[in-house]
Amino acid sequence: MNKAWTEGPHPALEQVLECREERAHRQQEWLKKGSTLVVLTLNMPGPCKRFPLGDWSARQGAKALRRQLAGWGFPFLEEKEYATPAGIEYFLRVEGQPRQVKEATLLLEEQEPLGRLWDADVLYGTGEKVSRRELGKEERQCLLCPRPGAECGRSRAHGLDQVVEEVHRRMKQALAWEIGAFCGACAQRALLHEVCCTPKPGLVDGQNNGAHRDMDRFTFLDSAAVLGDYFAACARKGVLFQGSPEELLWRIRPLGLRAEEQMAQATKGVNTHKGAIFSLGILCAGAGRLLAEGAAIDEETLFSLAGQIASPALNDLEKQGEDTAGRRFYQKSGVLGVRGQAAQGFPQVRQWGLPQLNKALSRGYSWNGACAQVLCALMAHTEDTNLLHRGGEEGLHLVQKQAAALLEQCQEEQALEEGLSRLDSLFTEKNLSPGGSADLLAVTLFVYFVITGREGFDNALGL
Template identity: 45%
Template sequence: MPEITGRPVSLEEILEAREQRAERQRTARERFPGTALVSFTLNIAGPVKLFALAEQSFQEGCRSIARQLERNRVAVRFYKTCIQPAGCEALWAVDCDPLRLKALMCAVEDGGRLGRLFDIDVLNPAGEILSRTGLGIPRRRCLICDRPAHECARSRAHSPELLWHETNRIMREYFTEKRADEIAAMAGKSLLYEVSTTPKPGLVDRANSGAHRDMDLFHFIDSSAALIPHFRQLFLMGVHHAQDSPQRLFGCIRYPGMLAEDAMFAATKGVNTHKGLIFSLGILCAALGYSFANTLPCDTGALLSLCGRMASLSVEQDLDRVTVQNARTFGERLYLQTGSAGIRGEAAAGFPSVRHYGLPALRRFMAEGKSLNDAGALTLLILLGHVEDTNVISRRGLRAAQSVREEAAERMAQEPLPELDEIRVLDQRFIRENISPGGCADLLAITFMLYFLEQEAQDTANGEK
């Protein structure tokens, strides 16, 4: 999160800003007679009124007010913002009954924790400020003790330092929790896009259950819904451990990962739909939280490098401890036989298969105008041609897995690329031969997640978010 730094302003500057605000309101009334005005500022105690987090909160408030006007079909005649050391201000002139407008703005103020910092005045065409009590709406409450705010302000019940601390805590928590919700939703979306991509040879999709007899599309939907709050928690773990090393963070997310597995098995009645993805996507969500809290670069390369730093030491130590006697999983036994570290090795290396094959392929296919479904189906085949999929090895052995990989790589190097009908034929063959490239499916979900993050960043840069 941004550091709280800014220039203290004097009482004279604050009073001057109030006079300028009143003059802007008078000018707007003269220019747009008969309109009601919405005047928005932030309630920030103390001498520092302008800092990065305050500007971010102000922009959030402006978006909330604009959206409230839009959804209620209130015509905006004029809008202007003013950002200066004495604080941020916004002014709207609108065609709306002032009493109705006041009720709409009170809903914005009362609609969430950050709204407690919003000071939204509604002025009628005569320039009179409407009160909450005139509409039967309760007065604002104190940030500290929840008593009527005007009483605490008049008696100076709380120090400016305490109010400043609480104000900034509200801002920080709001944006942290908002981002946690966004990342968790994006992770859930990635799981659903992966399972919905059709056709996927040997895998559960919208057409069939692939080479699986114990799961179907609805198991994956149930699991995805159950995992969303756990991805949120893993993001917040990254935030809460922002002062720790990435390696320490990885150790701290292991237990929350186990809780996520419990939730998956409970939702699916014991079917393993997403265990590998809980590991890999959980690392990614924690890395996003860590980057968010430390304001680190969040481009794909930096993010995947952070994932690698998080996982590499622990994965190496875990694999070093594996012996013939204590190997419990197929992946551990395969590591002893071949040295293949599977998804653990992918994470420890910063997901190179996604970085070098999955994501470039998905970008390319989308740039060519393909749908996300078709681009995802082709991206899976790209991954299948480059990844040593331990799921395929566990079902069919090393030789068959190598043959599948070589066949996919050779076909995807040819033009034209496969049409969906050709992929459907391959799907039926994989079903007959009991081939299920679940490892590649997990990497496709990670690819979707990173692609969605890149699109979000692009939309933000273009001012669309």
């Protein structure tokens, strides 16, 4: 994770004490207006009080506080943030009984990952404060042990560096969850858009099941619905893992095996997304790592990192005793399949997927038409092991030839979709399903969503 996010100036003790006096003065001025006042600050030990991840954590607290009190039905009267050398202070005046407001704020500690790091003082009258004890609550627990925090603080039971490190760890964990949610949503969205794209020759789409007899679009929707947590978990691994990209693969592989089990449970044993679980899991881990570093995410950077993460997977093709379709095709003709695509940094997506998507959108295609254009280009240029499995080299070459001709002949969206519909009948009749190309369509969409959504995500984080 970006080290600069936990670095900042060290205010002098006089500054910190002065900030406390100013806060007390502000509190009195706000209390003169009546109602109940909530003042939220960040519990930040150590000499460094203002740093990017700390400010983000404090502002997450303000957002959580607003959600909590709005959910409890307390009307907001006034709010303001004060950025002081000693930390972010958030003032919120609400209409409500102080004890009830305090009950709501105490739940933040239990509900939110950063809750233990926030101090939410509830004041009323001339400065009276509602205490935890008034509500029958125990003292706040120490960050590092089960004892009361005040007791450990007085006895200095833990070193300051140890406490600061724990605070930073909790902040990083919380950020990892935010990054995971973003990447997971992009991956899940890519799967949903891929299955909705219509027509897709030989594949499940909005019109029919193509060459498949054991699945339909609802099978794919069921599968995509259970995979969001997996993709988010892969991104979190990318955020928090400190080893090399190659080592990261072994951290996310157990997650992938678990995801395959969840997929099978949701689909009653049908393989809807095994290839996508592998490819998008690696890309989520890569995107998480880049976002945690504060690095720019462009397609080349992301694909290069994904290739490094995936490279050890090529060793699977050399393993003895594993009789898989991918290994058989590799031994027979050297086709690397999904492992090769990932280890090489998804060359088909770089060369055909994203350029065709951007080209179609620039020409005014609908989103569905743009996705169909991408799929057609990928079918024309991908050594799809799913096609090899179903139709051998003859079937693969037929699909590639037909898709290439269609891509060249159809320059308008309607003509392209009509041509794909004709191919759908042909491929279905011959039991050909370009599932590998469909997975690469999902990869294309994921990368597009991450890149185009990055600015909005960064703005929302404020880092």
